[in-house]
Amino acid sequence: xxxxxxxxxxxxxxxxxxxxxxxxxxxxxxxxxxxxxxxxxxxxxxxxxxxxxxxxxxxxxxxxxxxxxxxxxxxxxxxxxxxxxxxxxxxxxxxxxxxxxxxxxxxxxxxxxxxxxxxxxxxxxxxxxxxxxxxxxxxxxxxxxxxxxxxxxxxxxxxxxxxxxxxxxxxxxxxxxxxxxxxxxxxxxxxxxxxxxxxxxxxxxxxxxxxxxxxxxxxxxxxxxxxxxxxxxxxxxxxxxxxxxxxxxxxxxxxxxxxxxxxxxxxxxxxxxxxxxxxxxxxxxxxxxxxxxxxxxxxxxxxxxxxxxxxxxxxxxxxxxxxxxxxxxxxxxxxxx
Amino acid sequence: xxxxxxxxxxxxxxxxxxxxxxxxxxxxxxxxxxxxxxxxxxxxxxxxxxxxxxxxxxxxxxxxxxxxxxxxxxxxxxxxxxxxxxxxxxxxxxxxxxxxxxxxxxxxxxxxxxxxxxxxxxxxxxxxxxxxxxxxxxxxxxxxxxxxxxxxxxxxxxxxxxxxxxxxxxxxxxxxxxxxxxxxxxxxxxxxxxxxxxxxxxxxxxxxxxxxxxxxxxxxxxxxxxxxxxxxxxxxxxxxxxxxxxxxxxxxxxxxxxxxxxxxxxxxxxxxxxxxxxxxxxxxxxxxxxxxxxxxxxxxxxxxxxxxxxxxxxxxxxxxxxxxxxxxxxxxxxxxx
Numbered sequence: 272x273x274x275x276x277x278x279x280x281x282x283x284x285x286x287x288x289x290x291x292x293x294x295x296x297x298x299x300x301x302x303x304x305x306x307x308x309x310x311x312x313x314x315x316x317x318x319x320x321x322x323x324x325x326x327x328x329x330x331x332x333x334x335x336x337x338x339x340x341x342x343x344x345x346x347x348x349x350x351x352x353x354x355x356x357x358x359x360x361x362x363x364x365x366x367x368x369x370x371x372x373x374x375x376x377x378x379x380x381x382x383x384x385x386x387x388x389x390x391x392x393x394x395x396x397x398x399x400x401x402x403x404x405x406x407x408x409x410x411x412x413x414x415x416x417x418x419x420x421x422x423x424x425x426x427x428x429x430x431x432x433x434x435x436x437x438x439x440x441x442x443x444x445x446x447x448x449x450x451x452x453x454x455x456x457x458x459x460x461x462x463x464x465x466x467x468x469x470x471x472x473x474x475x476x477x478x479x480x481x482x483x484x485x486x487x488x489x490x491x492x493x494x495x496x497x498x499x500x501x502x503x504x505x506x507x508x509x510x511x512x513x514x515x516x517x518x519x520x521x522x523x524x525x526x527x528x529x530x531x532x533x534x535x536x537x538x539x540x541x542x543x544x545x546x547x548x549x550x551x552x553x554x555x556x557x558x559x560x561x562x563x564x565x566x567x568x569x570x571x572x573x574x575x576x577x578x579x580x581x582x583x584x585x586x587x588x589x590x591x592x593x594x595x596x597x598x599x600x601x602x603x604x605x606x607x608x
Numbered sequence: 609x610x611x612x613x614x615x616x617x618x619x620x621x622x623x624x625x626x627x628x629x630x631x632x633x634x635x636x637x638x639x640x641x642x643x644x645x646x647x648x649x650x651x652x653x654x655x656x657x658x659x660x661x662x663x664x665x666x667x668x669x670x671x672x673x674x675x676x677x678x679x680x681x682x683x684x685x686x687x688x689x690x691x692x693x694x695x696x697x698x699x700x701x702x703x704x705x706x707x708x709x710x711x712x713x714x715x716x717x718x719x720x721x722x723x724x725x726x727x728x729x730x731x732x733x734x735x736x737x738x739x740x741x742x743x744x745x746x747x748x749x750x751x752x753x754x755x756x757x758x759x760x761x762x763x764x765x766x767x768x769x770x771x772x773x774x775x776x777x778x779x780x781x782x783x784x785x786x787x788x789x790x791x792x793x794x795x796x797x798x799x800x801x802x803x804x805x806x807x808x809x810x811x812x813x814x815x816x817x818x819x820x821x822x823x824x825x826x827x828x829x830x831x832x833x834x835x836x837x838x839x840x841x842x843x844x845x846x847x848x849x850x851x852x853x854x855x856x857x858x859x860x861x862x863x864x865x866x867x868x869x870x871x872x873x874x875x876x877x878x879x880x881x882x883x884x885x886x887x888x889x890x891x892x893x894x895x896x897x898x899x900x901x902x903x904x905x906x907x908x909x910x911x912x913x914x915x916x917x918x919x920x921x922x923x924x925x926x927x928x929x930x931x932x933x934x935x936x937x938x939x940x941x942x943x944x945x
Contacts, residue, residue: 284624287617289890290903290915292643306629307644516898516920531895538875553626558868561853566627578627583853 273324273342274335275302275310277567277576278504281512282334283307285520296324303568315342330527332482336501349527350482354502357478361499362390362414368497371473375497376489381417383407390414399450419496421489425459428508429471430522430532431480438522438532439468440515443507445487451574454594455507455543457514466495474500483508483523506545506576513563513581514541539584544593546578549600559593561585610661610679611672612639612647614904614913615841618849619671620644622857633661640905652679659683667864669819673838686864687819691839694815698836699727699751705834708810712834713826718754720744727751736787756833758826762796765845766808767859767869768817775859775869776805777852780844782824788911791931792844792880794851803832811837820845820860843882843913850900850918851878876921881930883915886937893933898922 272279275297283293283304293308300312313320315338325331325346333348336358343352357363368375383405389398390412401418402408409415424447428440444459445452458464471486485505487498508519517525517533525532549571556562559582566578580597582590609616612634620630620641630645637649650657652675662668662683670685673695680689694700705712720742726735727749738755739745746752761784765777781796782789795801808823822842824835845856854862854870862869886908893899896919903915917934919927 280624284621287621287644287905288900288902290887290901290905292905307624517900525894530890533894533899534897550627553867557862557870560871562870563625563854564627565625568624568627568629 272296272304272308272331273315273333273338273346273348275299275304275308276335277303277569278334279304280307280567281509281565282332282504282520282524285512285518286524289521289524291329291524294324294328296320301570306568315339318345321345332523332527334503336503350480350484350502351478354478354480354484358500358502360390361388364499365414365416367474367477371470371477373470373473373497374494375416376419377417378414381407381415384418385415386418387413387415419489419491421491421496423459423490424498425462425467425488425490425495426455426505426507427464427467427471427486427488428483428505428511428519429468429475429486430483430519430526430535431475432526432532433481433529435476436532437472437475438535439464439471440508440511440519440535441537442467443510445507451545451547451576452506453545453547453597455510455541457510457537457541457543463490463493463495470495470497482526483519506579507543509565509579510541510543510581511535512565514538514543514583541581541583542585542590542593543579543581544590544597545576546580546597547576547601548573549602550577551596551600556580556593556596559585559589559596561589562593609633609641609645609668610652610670610675610683610685612636612641612645613671614640614906614915615671616641617644617904618846618902619669619841619857619861622849622855623861626858626861628666628861631661631665633657638907643905652676655682669860669864671840673840687817687821687839688815691815691817691821695837695839697727698725701836702751702753704811704814708807708814710807710810710834711831712753713756714754715751718744718752721755722752723755724750724752756826756828758828758833760796760827761835762799762804762825762827762832763792763842763844764804764808764823764825765820765842765848765856766805766812766823767820767856767863767872768812769863769869770818770866772813773869774809774812775872776801776808777845777848777856777872778874779804780847782844788882788884788913789843790882790884790934792847792878794847794874794878794880800827800830800832807832807834819863820856843916844880846902846916847878847880847918848872849902851875851880851920878918878920879922879927879930880916880918881927881934882913883917883934884913884938885910886939887914888933888937893917893930896922896926896930896933898926899930 275295280303295304296311331346331348340356384403424445430438441458442462443455443457446454485501489496511518563581612632617640632641633648668683668685677693721740761782767775778795779799780792780794783791822838826833841856848855900918
């Protein structure tokens with residue numbers, strides 16, 4: 272696997288029961304996946320390391336969308352490197368959406384206010400600026416996008432196996448804070464599930480996709496606009512570990528290994544709460560009935576995703592208590608949000 | 609952890625999401641848990657290895673009931689070494705059941721036919737002989753037990769945290785073949801849940817128990833007789849990974865770390881099928897809707913437990929198909945059952 276972050280770690284934990292074992296390449300010797308597999312430490316574009324990574328592997332994948340496309344090509348990674356390449360180029364991504372008939376915010380002749388973004392990938396809201404009054408200046412490596420007064424943010428996790436079998440999870444409704452995901456609720460109320468699946472399927476088929484893909488959407492006056500896709504397992508799909516019949520992690524592995532996809536149905540209403548900057552005391556968190564904790568083995572740092580907790584079928588009071596504990600733990604870290 | 613078999617491996621997989629990491633001691637360099645933690649290879653009674661095992665650990669436990677009691681005492685393992693000691697002595701175990709008012713098959717003055725067993729622990733039906741006609745000769749290291757024409761075999765998985773909090777899983781109905789567990793179904797129909805919990809609770813409290821314990825029971829004409837207990841996570845509790853809100857593995861870790869126990873409710877009717885001697889082709893097995901596969905990373909060998917598959921809320925036809933695949937894979941191994 273290219274990348275050894277928490278996504279890689281959770282992929283490995285889903286893969287051991289299938290009899291798989293894992294090797295990771297990551298620039299950091301402290302990569303969270305190092306605890307659950309062999310870790311090669313070095314840059315993603317080192318040919319010798321890439322060859323060692325792929326040596327003897329049944330499949331190679333990536334868990335981070337900023338890995339160089341050339342590296343993914345060298346190791347014949349799945350999802351197809353073309354998906355990675357498109358996902359790294361916001362303008363190419365929008366043009367693809369448009370070509371496939373998937374609605375987006377206006378980006379060819381946007382009105383103000385507009386968001387100016389670097390064309391190359393940022394993440395978690397980094398690399399964006401809001402322009403409220405003209406003139407709208409867009410640099411050569413940038414794109415401008417009309418600011419959408421959206422009603423809510425949704426996302427769909429989709430999987431496609433070699434040969435074309437697809438599966439879709441129920442839509443998640445997501446709440447971000449300062450550009451970082453805080454809470455996902457599944458299933459989203461009055462979810463436009465069929466429309467979201469239709470858009471995701473167009474992407475999967477166009478890219479001859481293999482693996483799990485996340486499509487982020489805005490809902491505006493009952494319409495869906497595609498924001499971006501990620502060619503990988505996704506934070507808004509973490510609820511699937513406890514809340515779905517088969518997790519996004521297991522289905523990604525099944526897909527890239529050419530195995531049948533698992534059932535994507537929800538086991539009940541789920542709420543996933545990110546633990547950012549701090550992990551609450553376990554005594555308090557695990558006392559919440561039905562709380563499923565997932566920590567990533569990372570050192571605490573303000574604003575850093577350290578874990579998440581998922582509640583399945585929990586009463587509103589329990590969900591509120593989990594969010595309060597997460598907020599308190601975040602606040603307890605110097606500089607925490 | 610003393611022991612690095614599949615139980616240790618599954619404990620580790622349940623523990624990583626809680627932020628734990630693991631060190632194992634096992635005589636075999638091929639121990640399945642070696643893939644998911646540090647493996648010390650050597651005998652269980654090597655003091656230097658035991659000290660290295662326990663060095664810096666928040667807790668020490670065992671996953672195998674034949675480890676020397678002295679080793680468990682040296683590393684202050686939980687569950688309490690007294691439970692291990694009693695569990696290793698079939699006669700002491702029966703006397704404990706009797707003292708606690710838990711019914712058992714007659715073992716003080718048994719009629720024929722009787723089972724003669726070694727007093728020291730065997731497992732999976734090894735070390736037993738059936739005596740149909742007298743005289744009943746019982747050696748010094750043996751005990752004789754009246755053969756019980758039981759209607760079915762049940763088991764209950766119980767957990768107790770330091771301080772006394774307890775939790776019980778729904779009763780499993782178990783089918784053995786040649787002394788080896790083949791299938792567990794949960795919840796058992798018309799399950800005498802309260803009676804089983806009562807007996808398990810007497811054991812837990814008497815032993816000031818900490819961790820997960822399995823109590824195996826026979827049902828005879830509507831009465832429960834205790835057969836034996838295991839002071840550890842248990843094969844008849846493997847369904848809990850997919851079929852219960854919290855797995856037996858996570859609850860064992862929570863218990864020995866002094867954390868609140870997780871909810872033990874079933875997510876739906878579950879059937880667990882052991883994979884013995886061979887693992888079915890994944891393409892066929894994973895095509896069964898709702899099939900959850902768990903393989904242990906062990907080399908195939910006739911009669912060896914290589915993994916299990918759990919089906920939650922599956923129709924009878926799907927369950928039958930899983931059992932058929934397991935049987936075919938077992939038969940495909942030379943000497944397989």
